[in-house]
Amino acid sequence: MADKELFFDLPVRPEHVQDFARAVGEDNPVFFDAEAAEQQGFPNIVAPPTFSTTQIFAVPRDQREHRLGADLDYGRVLHGEQEFVYKRLPVAGETLKGRMRIAKDFTKEGKRGGSMRFVTYESVFTDEAGDEVLTAYYTLIETSKDVG
Amino acid sequence: MGGVEQITLDGVSPGMDLGEVVFGPMKREDFKAYADASGDDNPIHQDEEYARNTGAPTVFAMGMLPAGYLAHAVSDWFGGPQHLRRFKVRFTTRSWPGDEIVCTGKVDSIEGHLVRVRIEARRRGEGPEGLNLEREQIAMTGEADVEVPN
Numbered sequence: 001m002a003d004k005e006l007f008f009d010l011p012v013r014p015e016h017v018q019d020f021a022r023a024v025g026e027d028n029p030v031f032f033d034a035e036a037a038e039q040q041g042f043p044n045i046v047a048p049p050t051f052s053t054t055q056i057f058a059v060p061r062d063q064r065e066h067r068l069g070a071d072l073d074y075g076r077v078l079h080g081e082q083e084f085v086y087k088r089l090p091v092a093g094e095t096l097k098g099r100m101r102i103a104k105d106f107t108k109e110g111k112r113g114g115s116m117r118f119v120t121y122e123s124v125f126t127d128e129a130g131d132e133v134l135t136a137y138y139t140l141i142e143t144s145k146d147v148g
Numbered sequence: 149m150g151g152v153e154q155i156t157l158d159g160v161s162p163g164m165d166l167g168e169v170v171f172g173p174m175k176r177e178d179f180k181a182y183a184d185a186s187g188d189d190n191p192i193h194q195d196e197e198y199a200r201n202t203g204a205p206t207v208f209a210m211g212m213l214p215a216g217y218l219a220h221a222v223s224d225w226f227g228g229p230q231h232l233r234r235f236k237v238r239f240t241t242r243s244w245p246g247d248e249i250v251c252t253g254k255v256d257s258i259e260g261h262l263v264r265v266r267i268e269a270r271r272r273g274e275g276p277e278g279l280n281l282e283r284e285q286i287a288m289t290g291e292a293d294v295e296v297p298n
Contacts, residue, residue, distance in 0.1 A: 016185070023178070023185040024216030025171050028152050030228060040228065049219040049229050053212050057187035075202075079211045083236035089229055137236075 006067040006100040008058040010125065014092040016054065017047045024048055034092075047090040052136050053082075055098055055123060068102050070119045072142050080118065080141035086134045096125040096133055103137065110144075117142040154227035157296050160263055166253035169221040173248050173273060174209055182213045205276035208242040214249045214287055215239075218269045221251035226263075226294045233262065237269075237290035247273035249287065256291065265292045 014034075021031035029036035030046045037045045065072070090096055103122035109115050120139045127133050172178075179193045188210050191198040199207045215237050223229035243249060250270045257264045269288050275281030 019181075019185040023182040024213065024220055026220055028223065028228060030230075040230065042230075046229060048216065049223065049232050049235055050212055050216045053188075054186050079239055081236070081238045082212065082215060083234070084232075085234050086232055089232075 004068050004101065006059060006064065008055065008098045008100070010052065010055050010058050010090075010096040010098050012047055012051075012090045012092050012094050012096065014045055017045055017051065017092045020051050020054060021048050024050065037091075042091055044092040047092065049084060049086070049089065050082075051090060052084065052096075052123070052125060052134060053138075055100075055136070058098065059100060064100070064121070068100070068121070070102060070105065070140075072117075072119065072140060076143045076145070078141045078143070079138075081120075081137070081139035083137040083139075084134055085137075087132050088134075090125070090133055094127055096127060099124045099126075104139075114144040116144070152224055152228055155225070155296060157258070157261065157263075157298050160255050160258060160296060162255050162257055164255040166225045166255070166265065169217075169224065169251045170272075171214070171217040171220075171249040171251070173246050174213070174243065176207060176245050179207060179209055179213065179245075182210060182216070186210070186212065188212065204242075205279055206245065208244050209247070211237075211239045211242075211288070214243055214269050214271070217249050218251045218267055218288065218290075219292075222253060222265065222267060222292045222294065225253060225265075226296060231294045231296065232292060233295050234293040235290070236292070237267070237288040239288050241271065241285050241287055243271035243287050244273065244275050244281075247271040247275070250284070253292070261295050261297065263294045263296050265294060266290075267292055 100123045104120035107117045271287045
């Protein structure tokens with residue numbers, strides 16, 4: 001596996017946090033109201049648990065492919081798994097530093113012929129102090145050409 | 149909903165059902181709102197013609213939309229998103245316009261302050277014409293670890 005890495009910034013803007021929270025049907029005021037967030041001990045509104053998937057703005061697919069080189073055929077690719085490991089949730093107003101690499105890349109033979117390739121992109125997000133905030137694992141599955 | 153009551157350790161035990169939270173029915177506008185907010189602008193989720201050309205009967209939801217609902221449900225069960233330490237899902241089937249997303253969770257184990265929960269989101273609806281889907285199917289399964297105070 002290539003030990004290539006890709007570095008990017010993920011600004012956590014308040015309007016973006018609110019739009020994202022609305023899009024996933026959130027109604028907890030910690031995502032919308034700075035005062036309510038402060039009462040829960042946060043410096044500002046909090047980003048929802050799956051918010052870091054918006055890194056797609058910061059690292060579009062072409063750039064990811066170009067830099068990390070999984071060479072996937074996106075006509076045969078599905079989003080297979082997603083995992084987040086949290087130290088804390090991002091807070092509006094900060095800019096996270098992201099470091100992305102391919103953590104796993106393996107192929108499984110299917111029972112009925114054909115194969116599936118699993119590629120896991122790991123993104124480690126740290127804050128301005130250099131402390132880890134969360135790690136996201138984005139797993140794509142590429143099916144072989146002879147399977148529907 | 150508004151169920152953001154704080155749960156404490158003496159309020160959870162292995163095998164405990166956390167209930168059911170239902171989102172939707174999802175509309176195409178919800179896919180667009182999620183696309184705009186997340187940056188996932190893959191036309192397969194918004195453009196009928198594009199989706200059909202790939203062989204799908206119509207547009208379908210980006211997996212992270214129902215996954216976002218499920219994370220929302222877990223957050224509410226445990227008194228807020230700040231208690232989440234891990235959230236993992238495996239996608240098993242697509243969900244479609246008109247589908248409701250039914251989120252359920254069950255406490256699996258407890259170690260110290262860390263509660264492991266088995267989670268699941270099911271799609272519920274007629275599905276696109278011609279696909280003859282079962283009315284209810286598992287859209288994703290997974291697990292969450294939540295730190296619960298005394």
